[in-house]
Amino acid sequence: MPTHPEPHQMLREIHEQPQAIRETLEKEGPNIAEVASILRERRPAMVILAARGTSDNAGTYLRYIVGAVNGMVVAPAAPSLLTVYRSRMQIEDTVVIGISQSGKATDVIEVLEASRDLGAMTIALTNTADSPIVQTAEFALLTHAREEKAVAATKTYTTALAVLYQLAACWAQRPDLQESIYEVPAAIEAVFADLEPHIASRSERYTFMDTCTVLARGVNYATAKEIGLKLQECCLINPEPWSAADYMHGPIAALQPGSPVMLLAPQGPSLGSMLEVARAVKERQGEMIVFSDDDEALSDARVPMKLPYLGQSYWSPIVIAVAGQLFAYYLAVHKDLNPDKPRGLNKVTLTY
Known part of the structure; x- marks a missing residue:
């Protein structure tokens, strides 16, 4: 670390x-x-x-x-x-x-x-x-x-x-959903306690990575895009974030053996389709980094990242985002980059 x-x-x-x-x-x-x-x-x-x-x-x-x-x-x-x-x-x-x-x-x-x-x-x-x-x-x-x-x-x-x-x-x-969101801070703290040391050490494997694929479905597609952005900003690599369904409609054809593929696959409605994509990536010998609270999803990973229990929650993208931020941060440090000051970027960007 x-x-x-x-x-x-x-x-x-x-x-x-x-x-x-x-x-x-x-x-x-x-x-x-x-x-x-x-x-x-x-x-x-x-x-x-x-x-x-x-x-x-x-x-x-x-x-x-x-x-x-x-x-x-x-x-x-x-x-x-x-x-x-x-x-x-x-x-x-x-x-x-x-x-x-x-x-x-x-x-x-x-x-x-x-x-x-x-x-x-x-x-x-x-x-x-x-x-x-x-x-x-x-x-x-x-x-x-x-x-x-x-x-x-x-x-x-x-x-x-x-x-x-x-x-x-x-x-x-929906009072059930309104109450459930209050579980998020404790889940993030569990990521810090249990997963962050693992992320810090295992991310070193990807020090010379210059591209990767980030896959998710449903509510977690937003966080797939956000993790991709953090990898671009902090690590100066060119990730490709995809909806896992769209990925299967063509981009998977370009997957080369050993290429890193990050899967965001928590329990929930989209897990079944994510497991299907994981099998397709494995068949093509892609190297999978899997963020999940599901043992089956983690079992096919070259680098499993076990998340705290997220269940069927709509708020899982918040917790997974934190894990992805940590991955981008530690990877930037392994690459000897300053994650606080991405090359050529300012905190506020104005477009017209």
């Missing part, structure tokens, strides 16, 4: 996530419930998402959690239709959710502003209370992750997922 006189900021922020999620649920809970109540009153026909980078990966989670729990269609916004082509979209009966950790994402703010002018309900999700996105949207939801100094987002991703989960649960009036 790598040692340093002082831990990197990224590692400190990874370890802050249990408390950040607790604070977010406690402080933002009443506001989440109020916004959910308004959603039930207004009964939007669909949800439109505007986000970039890690926030867009959180939006992928929104697509699955709202679809699964609320039966709603979530579509990604095409910002240029509103900001460049000035199209007058017929979105009066929709809710537009803009996600930006900094609250400064210019094109996301423009989408919210234009959507509000066109009669849509608008919601901002951010970690920054006094930011432009809060002033633009009709309603604001906050993560309470406190300042995030490392360039690679960690706690702002997981707290955003916690807010989106609880919004879906409150919107659907």
Whole structure:
């Protein structure tokens, strides 16, 4: 396990996530419930998402959690239709959710502003209370992750997922789901206690890896994309995150023997299909790194990463994200890179 006189900021922020999620649920809970109540009153026909980078990966989670729990269609916004082509979209009966950790994402703010002018309900999700996105949207939801100094987002991703989960649960009036999310901080702490030392040591095997595949299905597809992004930012490699179903429709043909394949395969509705994909990868002699709480899924792995029990939860992507962040962090250290300062990146990126 790598040692340093002082831990990197990224590692400190990874370890802050249990408390950040607790604070977010406690402080933002009443506001989440109020916004959910308004959603039930207004009964939007669909949800439109505007986000970039890690926030867009959180939006992928929104697509699955709202679809699964609320039966709603979530579509990604095409910002240029509103900001460049000035199209007058017929979105009066929709809710537009803009996600930006900094609250400064210019094109996301423009989408919210234009959507509000066109009669849509608008919601901002951010970690920054006094930011432009809060002033633009009709309603604001906050993560309470406190300042995030490392360039690679960690706690702002997981707290955003916690807010989106609880919004879906409150919107659907599902007290069982609303209570279940409070299990997440303890599950993350179990990852630190039981899995982190294993990740720190086994990740060294991939020091010279320059590409890999990250696979998941359903709610965990968001975290597959987010882990891929962390590997790009911190480790300067080129991962390919895929929905496992899409992967089987062509990309698997390019898999070479010995190529690393990371599978996110917790117990739950998608486990059966993930096991099928694992068998296909094994037949092609891919080297599997498996994050799972299921013994059968772990049995085929070259590098098994045993997670705490996650069961059938919709919140498993939050816990798995933390394990993936740790993998990216320790791999960056093995590669002698500084994970706090990815090459050529800034904490806030503005696009128009």
